[in-house]
Amino acid sequence: MTITYQVKDSVYVNLTNRCPCACTFCLRNNADSVYGSPSLWLEREPTIDEVVASLESWDWKRFGECVFCGYGEPTERLDVLLAAAAHMKAAHPNVRIRVNTNGLSDLIAGEPTARRFAGKVDCISISLNTDDPAEYLAVCRPHFGEAAYPAMLRFAEEAARYVPEVVMTVVGEPVTSVEKQERCRAIATRLGARLRVRRYEPGIVTAKIDE
16 A cells, blocks of 8 residues: 655655545545555555654655645544654654645544644645635535634644644635635735645646645
């Protein structure tokens, strides 16, 4: 099974296929891999020892970033994520650690989680997707219902207190108009994050792989 895989000059970590959202646009609805990687559907969830072993199979002199992002929401396995990130920080301190997330880890864990990323993660990238809670509910279809959008915003604001860089992302035109992008930018700025507008690429734009 594919625990880690390469995307350009980064190594990505595929911890789980579980996700609290059922996004209408998710790439995994019609594909089993990205950027030519092996299948990202897991036979089972890897142990922390397996994750570390897979991470150590790479030559980290060649890669500048480790990204927790696969075919599921990585914070579904927050303990394993943070243990693997701590290992990377200790073993390869020059490697940047990023987490790509839907921002719902507080709801997944049932408690505040942002402070747990401190000292282990350099960047958290959160899928904002829209400035409209109703649209978010319709498009992302979170299992948590209406609680999801405000929880995601709260997590972003809290994360900005503990992590050096917090990014919130939307897809550019024609998916998200310039006017809506600016409203999203205002939200991100208010929360202490920056907005990244991802380029529209049919077929891969909506994948969780956020380069």
